[in-house]
C-alpha cells in the first residue's frame with residue numbers, strides 16, 4: 399500500500415528548498431551588501447514576494463485546482479511605481495525556478511534550467527494566495543518568510559508551507575536556512591528542513607535533503623525544561639512567560655528565537671515547550687504562522703492547544719479565529735503547563751481590575 403500524500407510531501411520539500419534559495423540570495427545581495435537604514439523593510443519585501451512567487455507558481459503547475467492562503471498579495475507590485483521592485487522579484491524568482499534539478503524535483507512543476515516565468519505570471523502566482531480559507535476541501539498555506547525581523551538580523555527565520563485538508567493539517571514543511579543542525583553547536587553546520595505528514599511522523603534533514611532523522615519529542619524533564627518564545631515581546635508576553643516559569647520552578651532561561659523555527663526545535667527536543675502568550679486583546683493568529691508547526695508538534699508526539707487549552711482550528715478562514723496564544727509541549731507536560739498558564743492569567747486579570 400502506498401503512503402498517503404507522498405507526492406505532496408515531495409513537492410513541499412522541493413518548493414521550500416527553492417524558496418530558501420531565494421531568501422538566502424536576498425540576504426546575501428540585499429542585507430549583507432547594502433547599507434540598511436534602521437527599519438528598512440525592503441529586503442523583507444523583496445524576499446517575501448519572491449519566495450511566495452516561487453512556491454505559488456510551482457503549486458499552480460503541480461496542483462492547479464488547490465487554493466492557496468498566502469501572506470502576500472501583489473497589489474503594490476502592479477502599481478506603476480512598483481517597477482523596480484517588480485523587476486527585482488522577477489529576477490530572483492526566476493533564478494530559483496531555473497536552478498538545477500535536485501533529487502525528487504519534477505520538471506513538470508515548472509522548475510529546472512530554462513524554467514522562467516514572465517512578470518505577469520509571477521504576479522498572478524503571488525495573487526493566487528488570496529484564498530479565504532475554510533472548513534472543507536484542500537488548501538495550501540504559505541508563509542514565505544516567517545520571522546522577518548530575525549531574517550534582517552541574520553538570525554532565525556523560516557519558509558513555511560502546509561497542506562490542509564478539511565481543516566486538518568496533513569503535510570507541513572519548514573525550511574530553516576540559519577538553524578544549526580544541533581543547537582548546542584551554534585557554530586556547526588546550519589540549514590535544516592523539518593517535515594511532517596499526518597500519521598507518518600516528523601523528520602529533520604539538512605536543507606539539501608541529506609541525513610534524514612525521525613523526530614520524537616522527549617518526555618518532561620524538570621532539570622532541562624524551558625520555553626521557546628518569540629524574540630519580539632509584542633508577539634508573546636515575556637513577562638507572562640517569566641511568571642509561568644517561576645510557578646513551575648524552572649531553572650533554565652527561555653530560548654528566544656523568531657518564527658516557526660521554534661516548533662522545529664521543540665519537535666527535535668530543544669527546550670521543552672513552545673509558549674506564545676497574547677500581549678493584548680484581539681490579535682488573531684494567522685493560519686500560516688502555525689499550520690506546519692502544529693503538525694510537527696503532534697507528529698513528534700506532542701500536544702498543541704491555544705493558551706486556554708482549546709485545539710487550534712484551521713477551518714475558520716485565514717486566521718485561527720478565537721484561538722489566542724499557543725501552548726505546545728510533550729504529552730506529559732501539557733496539563734501542568736496549562737494549569738500554570740491559567741494561574742498566571744488569573745493573576746494578571748486580577749491585577750488589571752485593581753489598577
Ligand code: AMP
Nearest residue numbers: 544545628629630632633656657681687
Ligand atoms: P514570532 O517570530 O514567533 O514572534 O512570530 C512571527 C509572527 O508573529 C509574524 O509572522 C506575524 O504574523 C505574527 N504577529 C504579528 N503581530 C503579532 C501579535 N501582536 N501577536 C502575535 N503574533 C503576531
Ligand code: MG
Nearest residue numbers: 541544545687
Ligand atoms: Mg509569519
